[in-house]
Amino acid sequence: MNSFTPYVRARSVEQKEERRRHLLATARAMLDDSPGALDLGINELARQAQMTKSNVYRYFESSEAVLIDVLVEEYAGWQAELGVALSQDGKAEATVEDIAAVFAQTLCARPLLCRLTSIMPSILERKLSFERMVEFKRNLLALRHQAAQAFHARLPEISVDSFEEVIKYALPLIIGLWPLSNPIDVAAQVIALPELEGLRYDFQHDVERALLTLLRGARC
Missing domain, CATH: 1.10.10 (Arc Repressor Mutant, subunit A)
Incomplete structure (x- = not known):
């Protein structure tokens, strides 16, 4: 400490x-x-x-407000790591596969970000004042725009606006896939049964595949 x-x-x-x-x-x-x-x-x-x-x-103003600020820090840290990861591949220009992989890898490197994002709309935002909520949402928009610019710099054929849209839809992916990929103990034991294999989720793999679909759509 x-x-x-x-x-x-x-x-x-x-x-x-x-x-x-x-x-x-x-x-x-x-x-x-x-x-x-x-x-x-x-x-x-x-x-x-x-x-x-x-x-x-x-x-x-509340414990939720503390966690929201931790989450904002996590997003800022993710964005910084994203920029480093995007610059390390040595390629003149990235592919949609590269972008999807880096996006998913850098998310998985920050489990706290994923964990807090997964409860953001259902728990964290419940006890925020209007003023604090406005500040938080503005921070999210700014970070989203900066991440979109970083992606666009590596893959210019997809516009900044299109990358912002991809990131917009990545948020509900995290909210849904994180708890499904990290089930409570009883659920984890149940889906470990061979006949229920089809109900298992792999966060990094599934996020990457979903992002790749979004990116290919943005390129059209």
């Missing part, structure tokens, strides 16, 4: 940002410790961050 002095009220902009980032780092650590958890208790977050519950609410 990063160094932090508890119970001292932050007054400067820098101190407030330090507290906010400390809370996000603490939340990440809690999520790492409980990979199956779909929520985050403010009381436990405050305890582990060595802050009072009221102080936590100075920075975040």
Whole structure:
């Protein structure tokens, strides 16, 4: 955990940002410790961050707001890794197969991103204020546009607008395929039965195939 002095009220902009980032780092650590958890208790977050519950609410309106900010960080990190991955193939121009593969690979490298995205509309957005929701959605649009530009730079025959549309439809793919590919224990045991093999999902493989279909359609 990063160094932090508890119970001292932050007054400067820098101190407030330090507290906010400390809370996000603490939340990440809690999520790492409980990979199956779909929520985050403010009381436990405050305890582990060595802050009072009221102080936590100075920075975040709800536990969902904390997770939304973690998710925004995850998307920004994914976008940075995406740019690196796209530049490493050594080709003058990528193919739709290359784009689909890199997209799926970089997503799979960030399970927390996939996990939080899968509960974004059903859980995380439920307790956000209008103002916080607007900020979040604007961040999503900006990140989507930047990712589309990165893809277009590697495959100019598909426009930035078309890549944005592909990314738009990639979101529900993640929301649906992540929980199906990571079923709860009982469901995992059931689909392990030989006769139910057709109900098994492989997240990276299935996302890549679906993206390839979308990309081929965008190229037409």
